[in-house]
Amino acid sequence: MGLFQKRDMQRFIKILRFIFKRLFLMAVTIFILITLVFFTLSFMPVDPVSILCGPGATEESIKAVRKEFGLDDPAYIQYFRFLKNLIQGDLGFSWRSRQPVIVEIMSAIPYTVILAFAAMIIATLLGIITGIISAKKQFSLIDNISMGISLIGVSTPIFILALIFIYIFAYRLGWFPTSGSETLSHLILPSVCLGLFVAASIARLVRASMLDVLRQDYIRTARAKGLSELTVVFKHAFRNALIPILTIVGMQFGLLFGGSVITETVFAWPGLGRLIITSINFKDAPVLQGGVMFFAGGFTLINLIMDIFYQFIDPRIKIK
Amino acid sequence: MEGYLRALFKNRISILSLIIILFVIGLAVFGPYFEKHDPLETHMAKMLRPPTAEFPFGTDALGRCVASRIIYGARTTLLAGLVAIAIGAVLGTFLGLVSGFYVGKVDNLIMRGLDVLLAFPYFLLAVVIVAALGPSLNSIMIAIGIWEMPYYARLVRGSVLSIKEKEYVEAARMVGEKDSSILMYYILPNCISPIIIMSTVYYAWAILMASTLSFLGLGVQPPAPEWGVMTAEGREYLLFAPYLLFFPALFVCLTASAFNFLGDALRDLLDPRLHMR
Amino acid sequence: MKRETLQNQEILVDIKNLILNFNTNRGQITALDGIDLKLYKNESLGLVGETGCGKSITALSIMRLIPAPPGKIVQGEIFFDGKDLLKIPETEIRRIRGGKISMIFQEPSTSLNPVFKVGDQIIEAIQLHQKLGREKGKRKTVEMLEKVGMPDPKDIINRFPHELSGGMQQRIMIAIALSSNPKLLIADEPTTALDVTTQAQILDLIKDLKKDIISSMLLITHDLGIVAEICDRVAVMYTGNIIEHAELKTLFKSPLHPYTRGLLDAIPKMNAHKKELGFIPGTLPDLMKLPEGCKFNPRCPHQMEICLKKRPGLREVKEGHFVACHLYSK
Numbered sequence: 001m002g003l004f005q006k007r008d009m010q011r012f013i014k015i016l017r018f019i020f021k022r023l024f025l026m027a028v029t030i031f032i033l034i035t036l037v038f039f040t041l042s043f044m045p046v047d048p049v050s051i052l053c054g055p056g057a058t059e060e061s062i063k064a065v066r067k068e069f070g071l072d073d074p075a076y077i078q079y080f081r082f083l084k085n086l087i088q089g090d091l092g093f094s095w096r097s098r099q100p101v102i103v104e105i106m107s108a109i110p111y112t113v114i115l116a117f118a119a120m121i122i123a124t125l126l127g128i129i130t131g132i133i134s135a136k137k138q139f140s141l142i143d144n145i146s147m148g149i150s151l152i153g154v155s156t157p158i159f160i161l162a163l164i165f166i167y168i169f170a171y172r173l174g175w176f177p178t179s180g181s182e183t184l185s186h187l188i189l190p191s192v193c194l195g196l197f198v199a200a201s202i203a204r205l206v207r208a209s210m211l212d213v214l215r216q217d218y219i220r221t222a223r224a225k226g227l228s229e230l231t232v233v234f235k236h237a238f239r240n241a242l243i244p245i246l247t248i249v250g251m252q253f254g255l256l257f258g259g260s261v262i263t264e265t266v267f268a269w270p271g272l273g274r275l276i277i278t279s280i281n282f283k284d285a286p287v288l289q290g291g292v293m294f295f296a297g298g299f300t301l302i303n304l305i306m307d308i309f310y311q312f313i314d315p316r317i318k319i320k
Numbered sequence: 321m322e323g324y325l326r327a328l329f330k331n332r333i334s335i336l337s338l339i340i341i342l343f344v345i346g347l348a349v350f351g352p353y354f355e356k357h358d359p360l361e362t363h364m365a366k367m368l369r370p371p372t373a374e375f376p377f378g379t380d381a382l383g384r385c386v387a388s389r390i391i392y393g394a395r396t397t398l399l400a401g402l403v404a405i406a407i408g409a410v411l412g413t414f415l416g417l418v419s420g421f422y423v424g425k426v427d428n429l430i431m432r433g434l435d436v437l438l439a440f441p442y443f444l445l446a447v448v449i450v451a452a453l454g455p456s457l458n459s460i461m462i463a464i465g466i467w468e469m470p471y472y473a474r475l476v477r478g479s480v481l482s483i484k485e486k487e488y489v490e491a492a493r494m495v496g497e498k499d500s501s502i503l504m505y506y507i508l509p510n511c512i513s514p515i516i517i518m519s520t521v522y523y524a525w526a527i528l529m530a531s532t533l534s535f536l537g538l539g540v541q542p543p544a545p546e547w548g549v550m551t552a553e554g555r556e557y558l559l560f561a562p563y564l565l566f567f568p569a570l571f572v573c574l575t576a577s578a579f580n581f582l583g584d585a586l587r588d589l590l591d592p593r594l595h596m597r
Numbered sequence: 598m599k600r601e602t603l604q605n606q607e608i609l610v611d612i613k614n615l616i617l618n619f620n621t622n623r624g625q626i627t628a629l630d631g632i633d634l635k636l637y638k639n640e641s642l643g644l645v646g647e648t649g650c651g652k653s654i655t656a657l658s659i660m661r662l663i664p665a666p667p668g669k670i671v672q673g674e675i676f677f678d679g680k681d682l683l684k685i686p687e688t689e690i691r692r693i694r695g696g697k698i699s700m701i702f703q704e705p706s707t708s709l710n711p712v713f714k715v716g717d718q719i720i721e722a723i724q725l726h727q728k729l730g731r732e733k734g735k736r737k738t739v740e741m742l743e744k745v746g747m748p749d750p751k752d753i754i755n756r757f758p759h760e761l762s763g764g765m766q767q768r769i770m771i772a773i774a775l776s777s778n779p780k781l782l783i784a785d786e787p788t789t790a791l792d793v794t795t796q797a798q799i800l801d802l803i804k805d806l807k808k809d810i811i812s813s814m815l816l817i818t819h820d821l822g823i824v825a826e827i828c829d830r831v832a833v834m835y836t837g838n839i840i841e842h843a844e845l846k847t848l849f850k851s852p853l854h855p856y857t858r859g860l861l862d863a864i865p866k867m868n869a870h871k872k873e874l875g876f877i878p879g880t881l882p883d884l885m886k887l888p889e890g891c892k893f894n895p896r897c898p899h900q901m902e903i904c905l906k907k908r909p910g911l912r913e914v915k916e917g918h919f920v921a922c923h924l925y926s927k
């Protein structure tokens with residue numbers, strides 16, 4: 001007997017078509033995104049010239065600078081120039097550091113990726129396990145405590161959580177450094193902080209999802225078959241809750257990325273989020289623009305991957 | 321209705337949340353009558369004092385009374401959140417109604433548009449808008465409102481889609497009632513319930529966002545009192561005057577938690593499906 | 598096959614004075630109020646009653662499938678194979694579930710796990726109770742599917758539940774339940790959720806299987822017509838009590854309890870002379886506010902003084918015919 005049956009092949013082709021359609025959609029979304037960001041930021045109340053030239057600049061140098069950066073051209077020309085440059089991978093130069101924006105972004109991305117990765121692993125493991133246990137032992141002390149903590153976790157702005165972490169673990173206990181990025185121990189505090197923050201959200205939603213599944217008739221059937229509780233929960237229930245759980249985890253990427261921006265800022269972790277915030281404070285428009293586009297674009301891409309992954313798992317989904 | 325209220329009161333945490341909320345609101349409204357110090361007034365001779373009788377929460381680096389700053393900060397934060405969700409609710413409800421009612425191309429267009437907004441992770445959208453408008457209280461209210469808008473829109477659209485199918489709506493249509501009156505009198509009233517329930521949670525989000533943005537320097541600017549700003553200011557003195565950071569942080573957490581707990585309880589009670597957003 | 602008299606028959610399941618409470622947010626409800634029931638080997642017992650009388654709960658109790666926080670068995674014993682099912686350890690009852698006692702449920706569409714292939718769900722049961730390898734399990738699965746009348750079993754095993762019709766889903770459930778050759782099959786309203794044609798098909802299937810692999814069966818239903826087709830004995834339940842049980846023909850020909858009479862009167866008959874259908878006046882009592890004495894007394898046309906004060910116990914009035922009614926307790 002062959003590995004794939006005809007039905008599996010047909011399904012595979014449907015999925016491929018779906019992927020292409022979504023890729024196209026994603027491209028459109030990103031395009032609109034870029035345009036939106038460009039025009040929104042064009043309202044920024046900054047005068048790049050004064051930043052670039054510094055105080056005490058002469059008339060000529062101001063004029064020259066304006067010409068060099070094409071700041072006198074109408075908006076739509078600036079826009080098209082921007083797009084042209086974008087395709088060539090040129091995002092302009094930072095007004096602050098004079099470095100190519102691309103370079104700054106590329107050197108910041110790895111840090112964000114590492115932080116996000118570490119935090120997501122912590123968040124997923126902790127969140128899912130807590131959620132499942134809470135659901136299985138509904139109304140018990142464990143359930144109440146973990147859901148209470150989760151709710152507080154969700155209600156605490158992440159910067160406060162970060163500050164608490166710094167206060168307790170760095171200042172008081174001196175276990176970890178407060179900021180910087182050289183060693184592994186520099187990573188632990190921010191990733192645990194961000195991870196817990198997202199875990200709180202995941203735990204609550206996983207619990208709701210599992211409770212819903214555990215109420216279903218087929219769980220009763222599974223028990224009536226004589227399967228052990230462990231099998232019932234982790235095979236029958238979890239497999240069904242997996243789909244909404246994955247959706248939940250996928251939705252948390254937004255929380256994760258957004259949270260990483262703040263976490264990086266508080267812990268001075270040199271990732272893309274911190275780059276964006278400092279660019280605002282320094283009124284460095286090109287970096288801000290490039291950074292936001294990358295961030296949002298990357299996020300959209302990840303959403304797409306999650307969506308595709310999701311298609312593979314649920315046999316009930318009709319692929320349009 | 322009384323049944324719901326009674327059941328709500330049975331839950332101890334809901335009661336606690338309500339108490340906290342009322343306390344904070346009371347603080348914002350009546351606080352200035354009790355705490356006489358001006359939040360902006362500096363007492364340079366008495367700076368960085370721990371809590372005493374004269375200054376219940378201590379003084380900050382510029383000798384300002386932390387307690388009165390907390391009180392005025394309460395006003396700012398609560399109001400900002402309110403305006404923000406009002407903006408989000410109005411815009412979102414409108415879009416949701418139109419989208420859900422007219423389905424088809426219009427629905428597609430609106431939803432795609434909102435998807436673009438949602439393509440921004442968490443609060444990056446607010447950051448962009450604030451950057452464009454310049455950091456201020458108004459900017460964050462608008463930014464948060466726009467950020468909340470898609471959530472309201474999706475919520476309302478969901479409600480509209482399910483109500484649309486009900487027979488009394490079809491009956492109204494067949495009698496020839498105008499679309500706008502159908503929307504207003506049949507559909508909208510049924511959406512109010514989930515809107516109100518979710519607004520508690522969205523409000524908590526708005527408060528968190530507002531204080532986060534201010535903390536990052538993107539919102540309310542110093543010397544205006546706001547809990548996020550105060551936390552940022554207090555950070556420098558974390559080591560020897562932790563209360564500077566502690567009090568505003570505590571208030572943000574308490575208020576947001578209270579609204580979140582309340583929203584949770586309401587959802588459990590009235591419409592558990594809303595838990596999945 | 599000629600049936601032996603009751604005295605010579607072996608008891609398979611013996612439920613003694615089963616009392617079960619439920620904690621709801623309105624208070625405590627007594628769902629089962631002292632159930633006494635005997636199931637015999639090689640016999641099909643029909644358990645009938647209105648919705649909410651506790652018949653499904655009785656069935657679930659046998660398998661100890663009542664969720665423990667809201668439900669609590671306060672008293673009683675359920676003897677099977679010489680052991681009290683309510684007292685044996687968890688590991689033992691699990692071996693019995695799906696093994697010696699199997700159950701099929703009312704809604705086949707929600708009772709099958711939607712994310713697993715149908716064949717895998719059957720194989721799972723087979724492997725659990727018969728310790729067969731994957732290949733042997735698969736063969737047995739195909740065998741079972743043929744037994745329950747599935748067309749093209751080799752294709753069906755790769756399907757998901759939502760791809761099958763209600764009738765086919767129920768056949769799958771039956772295949773799962775019968776795969777271990779259980780001593781007792783409990784069928785909880787197996788055809789209620791199906792359309793009439795499919796109902797007839799499944800009933801026919803069950804009748805066929807009765808001659809083959811089903812040994813004893815407990816059929817729960819509210820439909821006396823189905824009982825008449827399949828069962829050997831019938832027990833009637835009312836708000837948590839068994840109020841009558843007897844052999845099928847006896848019950849239908851000479852029902853003793855007023856409630857049973859009412860139920861039978863309500864069935865439209867071909868050669869009836871009456872133009873109207875009979876009905877039982879009143880409604881089921883609120884489980885929080887049960888009447889004193891005999892629970893049926895507010896609706897009973899033969900209500901006597903003693904009915905208001907004392908609960909009638911289940912008594913053998915004629916051979917093999919038990920009733921719980923003061924009319925017969927002289």
